[in-house]
Amino acid sequence: QTIGFSQIGSESGWRAAETTLTKSQAEERGIDLKFADAQQKQENQIKALRSFIAQGVDAILIAPVVATGWDAVLQEAKEAEIPVVLLDRMVDSSDDLYLTAVGSDLVHEGNVAGQWLVDELGGKDCNVVELQGTTGSSPAIDRKNGFEQAINGHDNIKLIRSQTGDFTRTKGKEVMESFLKAEDGGKNICALYAHNDDMAVGAIQAIKEAGLKPGEDILVVSIDAVPDIFQAMAAGEANATVELTPNMAGPAFDALDAYFKDGTKPAKFIQTESKLYTQNDDPQKVYEEKKDLGY
Amino acid sequence: MSGTARFLRRIAPQLITLAFVLALISVMFPGFFNISIANGRLYGSPIDILNRGAPVALLAIGMTLVIATRGIDLSVGAVMAICGAVSAWGITQGYDLGSTLLMAVVAGLVCGLWNGILVSFLGIQPIVATLILMVAGRGIAQLITEGAILTFNDPNLIFFGSGSLFTLPMPVVIWIVTGLLITWIVRRTALGMLIESVGINLRASTLAGINSRVLLIAVYVTSGFCAALAGIIAAADIRGADANNAGLWLELDAILAVVIGGTSLLGGRFSLIASLIGAMIIQAVNTGILLSGFPPEFNLVIKAAIILIILVVQSPALRTGMAFFRKPRQTDVAKKETVTQ
Amino acid sequence: MSEVANSRPLLRATGVTKIFPGTVALDHVDFTLQPAEVHALLGENGAGKSTLIKCLTGAYRRDDGDILLNGEPVDPRGTLDAQSYGIGTVYQEVNLLPNLSVAENLFLGHQPTRFGMISGREMTRRARETLSQYGLDIDPARSLGDFSVAVQQVIAIARAVNLSGKVLILDEPTASLDSGEVKMLFDIIRSLRDRGIGIIFISHFLDQVFEISDRVTVLRNGRLIGTEDAANIDRVQLVNMMLGRELEHETRETGKTDLAPGAPWLEFDDFGKKGRIAPFDLKIRPGEVVGMAGLLGSGRTETAETLFGAVTHDSGTARSRGEEIELRSPRDAVAAGFGFCPEDRKIDGIIADLSVRENIILALQARIGWARPVPRRRQAEMAEDFIRRLDIRTSDAEKPVGLLSGGNQQKVLLARWLATNPKFLILDEPTRGIDVGAHAEIIHLIEELCAEGMSLLVISSELDELVAYSHRVIVVRDRHHVAELVGADITTDNMVDAIASAHNGSAT
Amino acid sequence: MNSRFLPLLATVAIFILAYAVCYAQFPAMLSTRVIGNLFTDNAFLGIIAVGMTFVIISGGIDLSVGSVIAFSGVFISVMLRDTGLHPIPVFAVLLLITTLFGAAMGATIHFLEMPAFIVTLAGMFLARGMAYVLSIDSVPITHDFYSAIQSFYWLMPGKGRLTFIGGLMLVVFIAGMLVAHRTRFGTNVYALGGGTHTAQLMGVPVARTTIAIYALSGFLAGLSGIVFSIYTSAGYSLATVGVELDAIAAVVIGGTLLTGGSGFIAGTLIGVLIMGLIQIYIIFDGTLSSWWTKIVVGMLLFAFIVLQKGLVWFTGRNRASAAGTS
Ligand SMILES: Nc1ncnc2c1ncn2[C@@H]1O[C@H](COP(=O)(O)OP(=O)(O)OP(=O)(O)O)[C@@H](O)[C@H]1O
Ligand SMILES: Nc1ncnc2c1ncn2[C@@H]1O[C@H](COP(=O)(O)OP(=O)(O)OP(=O)(O)O)[C@@H](O)[C@H]1O
Numbered sequence A: 001q002t003i004g005f006s007q008i009g010s011e012s013g014w015r016a017a018e019t020t021l022t023k024s025q026a027e028e029r030g031i032d033l034k035f036a037d038a039q040q041k042q043e044n045q046i047k048a049l050r051s052f053i054a055q056g057v058d059a060i061l062i063a064p065v066v067a068t069g070w071d072a073v074l075q076e077a078k079e080a081e082i083p084v085v086l087l088d089r090m091v092d093s094s095d096d097l098y099l100t101a102v103g104s105d106l107v108h109e110g111n112v113a114g115q116w117l118v119d120e121l122g123g124k125d126c127n128v129v130e131l132q133g134t135t136g137s138s139p140a141i142d143r144k145n146g147f148e149q150a151i152n153g154h155d156n157i158k159l160i161r162s163q164t165g166d167f168t169r170t171k172g173k174e175v176m177e178s179f180l181k182a183e184d185g186g187k188n189i190c191a192l193y194a195h196n197d198d199m200a201v202g203a204i205q206a207i208k209e210a211g212l213k214p215g216e217d218i219l220v221v222s223i224d225a226v227p228d229i230f231q232a233m234a235a236g237e238a239n240a241t242v243e244l245t246p247n248m249a250g251p252a253f254d255a256l257d258a259y260f261k262d263g264t265k266p267a268k269f270i271q272t273e274s275k276l277y278t279q280n281d282d283p284q285k286v287y288e289e290k291k292d293l294g295y
Numbered sequence B: 001m002s003g004t005a006r007f008l009r010r011i012a013p014q015l016i017t018l019a020f021v022l023a024l025i026s027v028m029f030p031g032f033f034n035i036s037i038a039n040g041r042l043y044g045s046p047i048d049i050l051n052r053g054a055p056v057a058l059l060a061i062g063m064t065l066v067i068a069t070r071g072i073d074l075s076v077g078a079v080m081a082i083c084g085a086v087s088a089w090g091i092t093q094g095y096d097l098g099s100t101l102l103m104a105v106v107a108g109l110v111c112g113l114w115n116g117i118l119v120s121f122l123g124i125q126p127i128v129a130t131l132i133l134m135v136a137g138r139g140i141a142q143l144i145t146e147g148a149i150l151t152f153n154d155p156n157l158i159f160f161g162s163g164s165l166f167t168l169p170m171p172v173v174i175w176i177v178t179g180l181l182i183t184w185i186v187r188r189t190a191l192g193m194l195i196e197s198v199g200i201n202l203r204a205s206t207l208a209g210i211n212s213r214v215l216l217i218a219v220y221v222t223s224g225f226c227a228a229l230a231g232i233i234a235a236a237d238i239r240g241a242d243a244n245n246a247g248l249w250l251e252l253d254a255i256l257a258v259v260i261g262g263t264s265l266l267g268g269r270f271s272l273i274a275s276l277i278g279a280m281i282i283q284a285v286n287t288g289i290l291l292s293g294f295p296p297e298f299n300l301v302i303k304a305a306i307i308l309i310i311l312v313v314q315s316p317a318l319r320t321g322m323a324f325f326r327k328p329r330q331t332d333v334a335k336k337e338t339v340t341q
Numbered sequence C: 001m002s003e004v005a006n007s008r009p010l011l012r013a014t015g016v017t018k019i020f021p022g023t024v025a026l027d028h029v030d031f032t033l034q035p036a037e038v039h040a041l042l043g044e045n046g047a048g049k050s051t052l053i054k055c056l057t058g059a060y061r062r063d064d065g066d067i068l069l070n071g072e073p074v075d076p077r078g079t080l081d082a083q084s085y086g087i088g089t090v091y092q093e094v095n096l097l098p099n100l101s102v103a104e105n106l107f108l109g110h111q112p113t114r115f116g117m118i119s120g121r122e123m124t125r126r127a128r129e130t131l132s133q134y135g136l137d138i139d140p141a142r143s144l145g146d147f148s149v150a151v152q153q154v155i156a157i158a159r160a161v162n163l164s165g166k167v168l169i170l171d172e173p174t175a176s177l178d179s180g181e182v183k184m185l186f187d188i189i190r191s192l193r194d195r196g197i198g199i200i201f202i203s204h205f206l207d208q209v210f211e212i213s214d215r216v217t218v219l220r221n222g223r224l225i226g227t228e229d230a231a232n233i234d235r236v237q238l239v240n241m242m243l244g245r246e247l248e249h250e251t252r253e254t255g256k257t258d259l260a261p262g263a264p265w266l267e268f269d270d271f272g273k274k275g276r277i278a279p280f281d282l283k284i285r286p287g288e289v290v291g292m293a294g295l296l297g298s299g300r301t302e303t304a305e306t307l308f309g310a311v312t313h314d315s316g317t318a319r320s321r322g323e324e325i326e327l328r329s330p331r332d333a334v335a336a337g338f339g340f341c342p343e344d345r346k347i348d349g350i351i352a353d354l355s356v357r358e359n360i361i362l363a364l365q366a367r368i369g370w371a372r373p374v375p376r377r378r379q380a381e382m383a384e385d386f387i388r389r390l391d392i393r394t395s396d397a398e399k400p401v402g403l404l405s406g407g408n409q410q411k412v413l414l415a416r417w418l419a420t421n422p423k424f425l426i427l428d429e430p431t432r433g434i435d436v437g438a439h440a441e442i443i444h445l446i447e448e449l450c451a452e453g454m455s456l457l458v459i460s461s462e463l464d465e466l467v468a469y470s471h472r473v474i475v476v477r478d479r480h481h482v483a484e485l486v487g488a489d490i491t492t493d494n495m496v497d498a499i500a501s502a503h504n505g506s507a508t
Numbered sequence D: 001m002n003s004r005f006l007p008l009l010a011t012v013a014i015f016i017l018a019y020a021v022c023y024a025q026f027p028a029m030l031s032t033r034v035i036g037n038l039f040t041d042n043a044f045l046g047i048i049a050v051g052m053t054f055v056i057i058s059g060g061i062d063l064s065v066g067s068v069i070a071f072s073g074v075f076i077s078v079m080l081r082d083t084g085l086h087p088i089p090v091f092a093v094l095l096l097i098t099t100l101f102g103a104a105m106g107a108t109i110h111f112l113e114m115p116a117f118i119v120t121l122a123g124m125f126l127a128r129g130m131a132y133v134l135s136i137d138s139v140p141i142t143h144d145f146y147s148a149i150q151s152f153y154w155l156m157p158g159k160g161r162l163t164f165i166g167g168l169m170l171v172v173f174i175a176g177m178l179v180a181h182r183t184r185f186g187t188n189v190y191a192l193g194g195g196t197h198t199a200q201l202m203g204v205p206v207a208r209t210t211i212a213i214y215a216l217s218g219f220l221a222g223l224s225g226i227v228f229s230i231y232t233s234a235g236y237s238l239a240t241v242g243v244e245l246d247a248i249a250a251v252v253i254g255g256t257l258l259t260g261g262s263g264f265i266a267g268t269l270i271g272v273l274i275m276g277l278i279q280i281y282i283i284f285d286g287t288l289s290s291w292w293t294k295i296v297v298g299m300l301l302f303a304f305i306v307l308q309k310g311l312v313w314f315t316g317r318n319r320a321s322a323a324g325t326s
């Protein structure tokens, strides 16, 4: 069995982990995985899909870099009778163009993070700063929306500054530094919401260097649950993270197996759990578990 | 005109621009110039500019020399990533600080050597020659880190990112020292003039007996060295090597810094100090945007507008006494007269 | 020939002024060109001749003055405008595009078109036609850069002639032409003149000036000295007008110097490069001047470049005082005490944006290495010294050399090599574009240097110049060294014979 | 034969060789499907590469094209979504905007004597910034006209498709060749590349030509944006990041010198196809990790350039020695 996998790229540790897991899952099941890295470009993914079709693979996995623009190529795959499974991000094409989608709900993730903050504060006044992902990327848009939905109606929580940190540690640190300067050395800030853990890790260092205690003076909540954030949580420097599991391929392969065996159509959306981790969840242990997963 | 006066006149446009940008920020953000001492180190937005501008400043040093020879080095961002990855790998493998730094610097030198050989021996055009390493280099860096962020906790290495010396953040010390050192080397010896000569007219320089091949290699190696320092700083700053994002698109900022510093992309006369001021101007713009609190989708438009204004104000046509609107052709030809092909 | 003088002037410029930072290049210069005349424009290097031309054609914006064409005031804003007024120009230094084909260079902006598309075949045909008038049988589809400076010069002239409906301006067109070409050019100029076209002709060769021109105008230091009928003035008067002083001794007394005695210190055996220059033998004695004569493209420049290592030789050996030396690059050559003033100063010579001082010390600096810079004071002294000795006209030593006049750039190049104290200096067309005064000085200098023991290889298209200072002349034809003239045999006639004679094997 | 054509011939030879190697390993590479894909998938790249070739031949560079494509997509999709106009007038307005944008950059480069690299770099920031300002979301396009164009293709034997956009790219290439080699404008572009100053002294209208070159590049970038929006049926401000570098690489692989003055539009087509071939090969292989993909792309790029240099050098040497013995 040959399956083509079009991955977005390797822009973050999380994605590297997803790639690693997909490859190891394929190996376990004896699948010949054709891997194509699109280097963050949709056009490359479309090319990859077309080449998979030309090559005549049995199925295609794709982690689409953006939601729009897949109709034509998915149609082509359909005509060639190759089932397509979407991983971790959605497309806005009609759902009969793909077999199923495995992923988490990005809005929901933001929502979980926001909800945690609301609960944690319990009505205390709080100024929040936000580190957004790459401007225009769907996780950045959705995680922002989800978070805002959660804090909506809680007048004690105010989002005072929001800038993009491009999902990277360096930018996370740089932007946090400027937030601290702009908000009275950080005294004005009570919580940080970062669209991914990497930015949070960078920001935590900035907070420390400004002479404040992350996790206490400024609460830190972020998304992804990569190993490094658990280390920070273990040290009391981060408060909460929402897990986005990198194992999207497992459920995808299961669905494909069933489909090939007897044509069972899986559900159109297989949602993975968006689990919330806090300092109470023995972060050190989770860190040990996660650190060798290829993050 | 004395040497100092000539020098001041050379960097005046850059200084004025920098002052203007800083003034603009402090209007929008009144507390901008507040500097205090926290944890034994200077703390404040101007310090942030110096500190955050370190990678671009370092890259700009090497880039200035490369551009002076009429070349360009697109690979510096990727080389940063490689060297950052090497240093993180070295320290997590348990090598001591000295060997780790040595390995990272050697990696940078090797990258520079590769570029230099492609340009000078194989005669490949610089932009393409370095494009190869720009593409492949990030792959090499990821190969070292295996795609993940390679985190480390060695306090000695971290010191290069967030430590401080004489209350100045370490990155600031590094770029200032490197900048002065290379300026000193280049201007105290005949290197500066030889580099300019090669950049203006390679053929004539070779015919005058200059060893232009070695010189070309040397500037790319220097650029690799500077990129290595920048890479180490970037990794030490976030206590991890982020092969995917370290130095991403920084080559463009570095080139921009050199151009704002008044060095022509056609090679020739250069000024390292002016390039460094150029780097600070860019970082001031970036920091200013962050402090301003605009929504991020406007960042690029604002940046583009400011760059355009800076460049227009500094453009040679305007500098030759606003003669442009009256008699465009005169300034035109009279100036280009000196350009050989 | 000059009865045209009182008809209505074709081109009249009054009070033309041009000021560069630090230099008044033209100071209220008046100039009148009659139809059907050849008007020579003379002056020392840096007198402002080229600048005047550029002001007339709008390549420079003049600061003051009026230009009348056929009585109408005109104000060309650039070459394109000038062309549309019927003024064709060959600027000093070949200003053509080496990357375009010969035909494209000839017709740029005026390509024959059919249905809006350029007709390549028609263009090639016309180019062949045009070039054949100049005795050039070359493929017009080849890149211009494939051809030597001289061929390019001819093409530039052909282009300007094509474009000149009323006025043709030639700025030192003959600098790199040999006598045959010059004759051909003059025939063309005469026929244009007979058609009523006015021609402005700039040259430092007074013989040519007297041969072709009807009137002469002399500039000195950006000022008009006077305009005279060529028939009413003699050489000495003209030189006095140009220099503002007497030239001590007439330069070209055709005496041949005796061959210097002694053993050769440089020996090249079977030296050559496939496809460039056939292997040749060459021996050079201390203090000897070896001249090299030949037609355009005969391989003189190639010989020089091979000797200097600019083109790596693939056969033969070089020996200095009996010891074999490596000559794989200019660096090797410089290390062996060679120097080389190239023919194309713009591309191979000057570093335009560097100052006069830096250009002068460049080769010296390259030889002693980057780590030991020549002290700044010493640099300034050397620069001042050469500026004085070679009479380089520049406002100061810090002026970018690209802003100097053509002849002065040539002197800077000479200074660059003299500064290294070379033992063997190769000069490719050293007097190209140099005025009479400087010409005399340079020849004087050459003789002085040789007296001190330096050897020279001089390539020149001016045969009588070669006669004047060579101990030995090598004649090159079709990339072969075909003859060697020594002592009393060195005469213009002998050289012409050797150049023209049919193949008589590669003699040496 | 004229030595000017050597780099072009070298490129063609390398392409054929490379295709043969790919075919030997994966016979499916010669299917019409792959060939059709090669044209369709690279249509947008090919179109900007034509403009880039002109710019580079003139001695300049245009870094803004990738961002202009993104801007175009967002502009079209937002206009279609918010105004209900038919795509054709939207295209017209868009092409006008991008052409003027290019012209403005050209004017800045010429009149303010600023290096093209920097002006177009600012243009790159500006265009992408404007795309963000219009919409940071990706905006789908669902117009019948789009579906009509997408289903407009020629089904080659073997199920390969020659799509409208693939065909459009070929048309642009042919037009580009005609303009470059058969018009005065084209010769003027080469003239600028040979040296602005000299060109000016020869009477080339430098200002007009410079502005026209960048306007042409802007126009083609807009056209490419339209093609890209057809290709993906969407507008997205993060699309086509770094595509300008791909275009430059394609142009250079196609045998055009970055120093200006020499090059061929036809070579660029081969360059684009070579770039496409590298990608398809890597996908067919399918075993490379993300990082090895980058390294291999870099190495192949290197191999192509060195091969080309070697070929040109080798044939040049043979010709020289042939001339020497004659
Ligand atoms: N672009 C320029 N900027 C500054 N000075 C200039 C420029 N062009 C020419 N000059 C100066 O103007 C003067 C006249 O130069 P011009 O080129 O007209 O001399 P010329 O008579 O043509 O000399 P030659 O016989 O050597 O060609 C010289 O002193 C030269 O240095
Ligand atoms: N009349 C011509 N017809 C065709 N090709 C020519 C002609 N003249 C020169 N060439 C080409 O130009 C090349 C340049 O030769 P080279 O530079 O050695 O000439 P040269 O003897 O120095 O003459 P000069 O410097 O006076 O032009 C020759 O190899 C030849 O290919």
Ligand SMILES: [Mg+2]
Binding pocket: C049, C050, C051, C092, C171, C405, C406, C407
């Ligand atoms: Mg002159």
Ligand SMILES: [Mg+2]
Binding pocket: C148, C300, C301, C302, C343, C428
């Ligand atoms: Mg010659």
